[in-house]
Amino acid sequence: MYGGGNYYADEVSGIVLDIGCHLTRAGYAGEDTPKVVIPSYIGMIENPDPNQMDVEGIAPFAGEKIMKYRDFMKLEQVFAEGGDKSEKLEEICREAIENELKLNPREHPFLLSEPSIHDRESRVALTEMMFEKFQIPAFYIVKSAVLSSFASGRSTSLVLDSGAYTTWAVPVHDGYVLQKSIVKFNIGGETITDVLLNHLVSLGVNIRPHYTFNKTVKCFVEGGEVQGNPEFTLEDIPRPNVDPSYQDFSIREIVRDIKETTFKVSDNTFSETSFANVPSSSYELPDGTQVQLGNERYRIPELLFSSGIEGVIGFSGVHQMVYDSITRCDMDIRRELYGNVVVTGGNSLFGGFTDRLHKKLTELTTQNMKVKLIAPQSTIERRFSSWIGGSILASLGSFQQMWMSKQEYDEHGAILIERKCP
Numbered sequence: 001m002y003g004g005g006n007y008y009a010d011e012v013s014g015i016v017l018d019i020g021c022h023l024t025r026a027g028y029a030g031e032d033t034p035k036v037v038i039p040s041y042i043g044m045i046e047n048p049d050p051n052q053m054d055v056e057g058i059a060p061f062a063g064e065k066i067m068k069y070r071d072f073m074k075l076e077q078v079f080a081e082g083g084d085k086s087e088k089l090e091e092i093c094r095e096a097i098e099n100e101l102k103l104n105p106r107e108h109p110f111l112l113s114e115p116s117i118h119d120r121e122s123r124v125a126l127t128e129m130m131f132e133k134f135q136i137p138a139f140y141i142v143k144s145a146v147l148s149s150f151a152s153g154r155s156t157s158l159v160l161d162s163g164a165y166t167t168w169a170v171p172v173h174d175g176y177v178l179q180k181s182i183v184k185f186n187i188g189g190e191t192i193t194d195v196l197l198n199h200l201v202s203l204g205v206n207i208r209p210h211y212t213f214n215k216t217v218k219c220f221v222e223g224g225e226v227q228g229n230p231e232f233t234l235e236d237i238p239r240p241n242v243d244p245s246y247q248d249f250s251i252r253e254i255v256r257d258i259k260e261t262t263f264k265v266s267d268n269t270f271s272e273t274s275f276a277n278v279p280s281s282s283y284e285l286p287d288g289t290q291v292q293l294g295n296e297r298y299r300i301p302e303l304l305f306s307s308g309i310e311g312v313i314g315f316s317g318v319h320q321m322v323y324d325s326i327t328r329c330d331m332d333i334r335r336e337l338y339g340n341v342v343v344t345g346g347n348s349l350f351g352g353f354t355d356r357l358h359k360k361l362t363e364l365t366t367q368n369m370k371v372k373l374i375a376p377q378s379t380i381e382r383r384f385s386s387w388i389g390g391s392i393l394a395s396l397g398s399f400q401q402m403w404m405s406k407q408e409y410d411e412h413g414a415i416l417i418e419r420k421c422p
């Protein structure tokens with residue numbers, strides 16, 4: 001039995017689902033990492049030509065299936081602005097649960113993460129979807145920042161989460177989000193990807209996605225050893241039916257990789273003069289073209305610590321977000337928050353990010369306020385902290401009485417989620 005004061009014995013493990021704007025993570029509670037990490041995108045082919053269909057049929061496509069080129073396949077983000085999100089949300093959950101984890105949702109309780117700003121309508125809709133469409137036996141929903149805080153072993157902290165499209169500074173106190181003190185901006189790793197993409201276009205770099213050519217590599221081997229540099233030939237594949245969304249997605253995958261492997265946050269404020277002589281870095285595009293990146297490797301990520309992001313009014317750096325959020329909190333807890341700044345999200349993974357954050361934040365605070373950042377070195381912990389927090393929580397013996405059971409759902413409806421989950 002689940003919830004309602006009855007303890008749930010651990011015969012079956014709970015499933016933790018963390019659906020981000022960029023990636024969806026899913027896996028078993030109690031494990032260290034999610035078993036499944038898939039892009040939060042759905043592929044659709046409208047008005048398909050049956051002669052062109054492969055064995056997987058028409059649509060929708062999710063998970064790894066969206067990576068494969070298909071004529072007319074349109075890719076949409078699960079949380080894209082406008083339109084109905086519910087179908088896409090259901091599809092991504094179905095992919096993660098049934099196709100990737102390959103389990104029967106009727107047999108497992110589910111813990112989901114949700115954005116830190118309380119949104120009654122969305123959580124009620126999620127609750128309905130999980131009970132109605134997936135027939136799960138029990139459910140719980142927790143704010144993302146609370147889970148990241150738990151992942152670091154803390155029930156009180158200031159969580160700075162910089163993901164793909166948004167950056168949040170969220171104070172968590174005794175396991176609750178202090179709603180009035182949240183600071184959020186629509187900037188994130190994809191803002192940096194956009195700036196780099198525009199920069200590369202302005203330099204005349206032609207980024208050719210993998211599906212537009214066949215590459216054959218020839219190596220000369222003598223005595224078991226490769227001689228000289230391998231030679232390769234490219235054969236163009238015309239793709240007149242590519243959907244612009246798939247083209248954009250594929251190009252961005254490449255630009256994202258360039259960014260993640262070559263960009264760094266500098267120790268001090270970037271200036272053209274002091275960074276005029278930084279060594280350039282070379283990146284090989286999938287078609288073999290070399291791209292040289294000079295001081296833009298530092299100039300572009302500097303945007304995260306400045307007020308220069310076009311169209312983002314009021315943003316003046318992630319350090320300022322942390323400061324503003326803590327300043328909106330009660331005096332009594334500020335010291336504790338400064339001493340427990342949890343840094344998470346893929347966009348915080350640039351080399352030098354945490355050192356710079358520490359420096360800028362220390363400059364903002366008064367001398368007697370000690371700033372301590374909690375930023376796991378491991379990329380996995382930083383990128384999956386909400387999921388990891390969910391995994392810890394859902395496997396605690398003391399948590400098992402918290403689940404909202406199917407029986408409770410049938411009796412009270414989805415609105416009960418407001419009472420069961422803070």
Ligand SMILES: Nc1ncnc2c1ncn2[C@@H]1O[C@H](COP(=O)(O)OP(=O)(O)OP(=O)(O)O)[C@@H](O)[C@H]1O
Pocket residue numbers: 019020021022023024162163164165166188189190193256259260261344345346347348349350351383
């Ligand atoms: N090593 C890295 N260096 C720099 N950026 C990285 C690195 N790894 C991932 N990123 C960036 O982090 C972003 C994705 O972050 P994350 O996985 O936290 O997003 P998400 O949780 O799906 O999205 P959101 O938090 O907006 O819902 C992408 O823009 C990606 O390029």
